[in-house]
Amino acid sequence: MPYFLLTINVFLMSIGQLFFKQSAIFCQHHPELNIILKYILNPWFYIAVSFFAIATFTWVKILTQMKISVAYPILSISYVLTAIGAYYIFQERLTALNLVGVFLIMVGVSLISIK
Numbered sequence: 001m002p003y004f005l006l007t008i009n010v011f012l013m014s015i016g017q018l019f020f021k022q023s024a025i026f027c028q029h030h031p032e033l034n035i036i037l038k039y040i041l042n043p044w045f046y047i048a049v050s051f052f053a054i055a056t057f058t059w060v061k062i063l064t065q066m067k068i069s070v071a072y073p074i075l076s077i078s079y080v081l082t083a084i085g086a087y088y089i090f091q092e093r094l095t096a097l098n099l100v101g102v103f104l105i106m107v108g109v110s111l112i113s114i115k
Contacts, residue, residue, distance in 0.1 A: 002065035006074055009058045014081035016051030018089060019044050025090075073112040076105050 023044035030038060039045050062071050080102050086092040094102075 002062055002071075005058055005062050005065070006071055009055050009062060010075060010078045010081065012051050012055035012058060013075065013078040014085060016048050016055060017078070017082045018085045019048035019051060021086065021090060023048055070112060074109055077109055079105055 023039075023042050026042045026044050027033075027038045030041075033041065083092075083094060083098060083102060087094050
């Protein structure tokens, strides 16, 4: 069960980050608004914060069931999913260096997961 929750948490974090990016785009497209209104009127910001709130509650539940020294490195898979999501959703480039970094993250997670 903790690995299932951890998988959900990874997706929640990745999706939340992508919504934060969309929130930043909203801010860029509304230079006429002051900094406070950019967030108050930004629906993407509320969605992103909601995903992170759910992820936080899930994270606390995960930590009641497994060691943080195992759970936290696995959470880094969210970096990989976020990079892939940014490539497809925002047409951000994934350079060779990015791909090497993603590969190293996956190797590290694999090493930590070995029992």
